[in-house]
Amino acid sequence: MQTKIPKPAVNRLCMLYRFLHRLENEGFTTISSSKIAEQLGLGSHNIRKDIGYLGEIGITGSGYDIAKLKTHISQKLGFDRAKKACVVGLGRLGSAIMNFEKFEINGYMIVAGFDSNINVLETIKTNIDVYPAYLIPDIVQRLEIELAVITVPESAAQSVAEKLIEGGIKGIVNFTPFVIKPTRKKIPIRNIDVIGEFDILSALAYLS
Amino acid sequence: MQTKIPKPAVNRLCMLYRFLHRLENEGFTTISSSKIAEQLGLGSHNIRKDIGYLGEIGITGSGYDIAKLKTHISQKLGFDRAKKACVVGLGRLGSAIMNFEKFEINGYMIVAGFDSNINVLETIKTNIDVYPAYLIPDIVQRLEIELAVITVPESAAQSVAEKLIEGGIKGIVNFTPFVIKPTRKKIPIRNIDVIGEFDILSALAYLS
């Protein structure tokens, strides 16, 4: 909060956080910036700089205490509290994501699914509550849902996003190629587009 | 090729390409850099700069011809040829992606699926050919598959990536939180991690 962290650094710290989580599970307790850099494909300078934003102290000469570092990241980035999330658009992709088991252990709870098609809502097999799309603002607000995944056809992306924002959502992962235009309430949006990724990959391969 | 295009510019040009595609479908024939900027949430300077990398000419005073611009991007980034792709890991997410209809119209053909589990291969419902994972290098090479999506458990990501690279793959979209380490043959890899995106969103929301 006080020291502003650059966006790319935030992204890397998130990546680092998940990496530390895995290391911990594998039984490690300490790690050096150069080891991290090697595993994450970054420079060790970069890692130390990023960790530096946490305004915090590793042990000079012998690296970082994994648990301690995790706690620092967690506190600084606000990971110390479970968050509710929802999925809008319950087609193949949406229901696949909704049923991801990994969310829970990472502090996210998928508490609702939405779709505009009644048939979809009636036939879907899941333990998670599902609602018609027009209830988005209401449910999001009532259940205090903070994050949303949009997996609807691109033509519906903007209106869905607006309904979510109306309900007070804090962030959106948009799986649609449509670029959502900001409303009055500005919230972070992450765009993921598999075909777009293919385009980028094939462009990079072609240019190399 | 001759004028090196910065990576962020490549990403934006891909985004622009898809946007132009949509515009064309909606019946538009020309557009200005400021209109593009507005729709894509970027600065108009930025757009003109990026288009400038194509070493190419819009019409001063009246914007860009959409079809012409598309052709230029297409040629410069190598989109003028259909490419084959495959999916490794046929769980819920993998099979959802494999059956995306949108690939075709964007110049990508999913020609194979792989999984290490024989039961999965036997029970999966799809028109696309599926193979056991150990055949990856062989099939990728034989069918000249250029792009791959990895949707396996993170513990298998590295070995799958290596098999793909062995077969001569040109690029990978990695849906695993595991960061794939580069092999001798360096290829572009795009990492997508839904939980990671949640982390980033919640961090950004928290810090704002």
Added chain:
DNA sequence: TAGATTGTTAATCGATTAACAATC
């Protein structure tokens, strides 16, 4: 102690933004 590794300052690099002359 000596070796290792952090934290931080300074230098470099690259991308974005601004501005404006050229021109349709």
Added chain:
DNA sequence: TAGATTGTTAATCGATTAACAATC
């Protein structure tokens, strides 16, 4: 013609890389 909008150069901004003193 006048208005609009490009293409490009220059200025700014920010992030990454390098280097090294501090210290466990």
